Structure formats: structure tokens, C-alpha cells
Amino acid sequence: MQTVTDKAVPETVRREIEARLDSIEQTHDVRILLAVESGSRAWGFPSPDSDYDVRFLYVRSRRWYLSLKSGRDVIESPIEDEIDLNGWDIRKALGLLLKSNAVVGEWIESPIRYRPDHPVVAKLSALADRAMDMRAMAHHYASLGRNAADRWLKDGGDVPVKKYFHALRPALAIRCLRLHPGVRPPMNLQALVERCALPEAVQDEIAALVEAKRQSNERSNATRIAALDVLIRDELSRAGEVVAREVNSDADTQAEQLFLELVDI
Template identity: 30%
Template sequence: MTAVDVPGLREVVAEQPYRLLFATVSGAHLYGFPSADSDVDLRGVHLLPADEVIGLRHGPETLERMWLRDGVELDLVTHDLLKFVRLLLRPNGYVLEQLLSPLVVQTSDAHAELAGHAAGCITRRHAHHYRGFAHTQWQLFGRNNELKPLLYTFRALLTGINLMRTGVIEADLSVLVESLDGPSFLPELIAAKAAGEHLTLTGGPSPEQLWQTYEQWLAELVAAQEKSTLPEQPSAEPQLHDFVVRLRLTA
């Protein structure tokens, strides 16, 4: 996993208008294949004070900002706690990855408590999230022939398979390739992408090989979902309800 400038990013999150329960790095840095010119995807949860929730003037459920800082493009998105928890209770792999990202910029006791409920939010239905994301990225690769969507495709498939088999979120493609005996051409493509965010595929596996490999790992994900012992529905809703109420009342 490529290092990021955590001290510099802490300065960024300190400038945010609401209390942050956590801020982590997602995207290509988390997935293990950032490029020299990759932006930094900061994701987190802010906590709206009670008077911006129960009154007539509601605070922002989502805050988004994209800007350049010291030559690096930053993409910051935070959700209010209630919205984030609602997303967490859906089969949404993105928010699970953000919550559990090891690239932590800011944390808190509330972050640790929320992460402790993550296992109770994971279900067999998360396979649909990863299949859908892989399909979208595969179509994008078919249009632009860039390494980025190709790597995103296989990252989604392997993350989904690993989740169905183990109940554990692992987002780093290099780790997944090794643990799942993934496609042998991926390490070379990961290394190639380091040179640029929008490089096209040159050489490497043929279109036929890529298609066959995509179909193979898509079938693996379907099979992993069918065999998975994960529950159909999340079990953590009561605990998360109490968690949201308690934090809101102390905001």
C-alpha cells in the first residue's frame, strides 16, 4: 500500500466546519495501485449538531470539495453520521471500505465503536455491490482501454470474493492477488499504472484473455455468494440506532 502524506492531510481535515468522527483515504491508494499523478480520495463522517437536525434549517448531509493543495488534487467527501449509518446498513461496499481503511488520517473513540459494528453490517448481498461495480468498470475499460478501470474491475471482483468467503474487507489488489491466486498479469499492470493515472493498456494480455479472465472471476464471485455463510440481512441496526442517538444528543 502506497504511503500518503498523513500529517498534511490532518491539516486538511482540521479545516472542516463540523466535528469529524473519522477521515480515511480511499480510492487507488487504498486499492494498492496509485499513480504518480493520482488524486487523494479523503472520506469520512461528520456530526451535525442537534440544532441543525431538529430545527427548520437542516445542516448538510453530505459535504464535497475538490481542490489542489501543494500540487496534489484532493477529493474530500464526508457524510453526516445518520446518512453514513443508513448507507452502512445497505449492501454498500464503499462505506465499509472507508470505515475500515487502514489509511487513517483522523480517528476517535466513536470511529472505533462504529468500526466495531461493521461485521454486523456485512451480508451476502454485498456481492451484488461488487458485481455491479466490476461490470461498470469493465464497460468503461471497453470504451477507453485504460489501465485504471481494468484494475478497478478485478479489484472489485476479488474484494467481493474474499468478502463472501471470509467476511473480511480487503481492498488492496496486490494482497488479494496473492491470497486468492488471482490473475498472474495483474502485478505487471499495477506496476505499469504507477507511471500515470490514465495510461492505456499496451501489450500485456490479449482482449480474449482479459475477457475470459473477467468471466472466470465473475463466476467465482457468483459461486462465492451462493456458498457464503454470511447472513442475508444486517444484524447491527439496533446497536447503530442507539449509537446515532447517543452521539447526536452529545453533539
């Protein structure tokens, strides 16, 4: 994917993010391979006060990886002007991908890019398709959803709209994994809805909730919607139904080769 101009990111903010990414490369002596939005703006349900959750993958020089003492494998910047930048070293990202961690795959699928992708990103995406166990991914989403739902799903009170979405998106990801075996689910809510074969009335409820969040702040409460509560509760309990897939036995070797190609440059 190439850099995308998106209404969710004003041009002035985009330019500031791009400048900060340039600064990170110079300050930390790294090459950024992927830089995307990975928060409510990319998920498709932003609020006016949503942060810009910028996530990136980077690679260091070969010499850094040969040091006897392992260095820190993340780069984090303080949140300034609602911009939150956080990056992972490619070796960390590859290790997590091989453990079926869904985060790297989501970053790859983000609809909002802050830079053109390095060519290695396409190889990362193909590796994710081969290496990730979909049932393990479903259990990851079930854990996310249950943590977000916490106690509110059991009672009848209002709930912060942000928490509603943080339970709904994982629930839809599980549904997508059940209906489309072997295919990684999209990270964006609207793309998930399209794949999930939901009743039209439920789709309308989700669209109305997205619009309500678009006009409120992150902590505003949402009126409970019975159909969505049922959907969330049901799908979070069905992660075990996702078809387990035999992971490509050469995935470790392919990841190692990809890493060596990068650090040999």
C-alpha cells in the same frame, strides 16, 4: 486503527490534508470521526498523477439534527493541488451501512489514516460485520466491475490501466466473498490477492500491472492480459454464488443507539 505513515502520501501532502480537515471542522462546526484515503493510493495501485481521495465521517451538534428542515448530509470541497475531500454525516453513513452499502466498510478498512480514529469507529466496524448482507455486497462489486469493464472486456484492444484495475479489484472482492463467507473483503488490492488463492502466475501478472501503473499516468493504456480478462469475466458473473447471510435483527436498534450516543455528547 491509528494514523499510518505511508509512502503513498508524502509528508508535506499529509500535513496539508490534516490542515484542511481542521479547517472543515471549524468552518462547518463538525467533529470528524474518521479520515482516510479511499482511492488508488489506498487500493494499492497508484499512478504518479493520482489524486488524494480523502474521505471522512463526521457528526454535528444535537441541535442540528433536531431542526425541522433537514440539512445537507455531505461536505464537499473543490479539488485543489490534487487533494479531493469529501465527507458524509454519520447519520447518512449509518443508513447506508444498514442497506449493505460497501463504501462505509471500505473506508473503515483503509490502510491510510489521516487522523486517529474516534472510538466509535471500532463500533461501526463491528456493526458492519453484523449488519451487512454479503450477497448484496457482492452484487454491489459486480455492478462496479461491469461499469468499469463496460465494452472493453468484450473486445481485444488495449484498455486504460486505470479501468483494468477498477474492474479487477471488484472481481477479486467477489472471489474473496465466495472463498471466505461472512467476512468483509479488504479494500486494498494486495490484501485481496493474499486472500484469493490465485495461481502464482496470475499474482505475478497483477504485481507487474501494479508496477506499470506506478510508473505511468492514469490514462495510459495497458496491454491486455488473457488470464486477468478470464478472472474478471468469471468473478463478475458469480456474485449470486456468495452465501446470503441472515442479518442481525437488532442491527437497526444498535445503529440508532450508536447515533444517539454520539449526538448526546
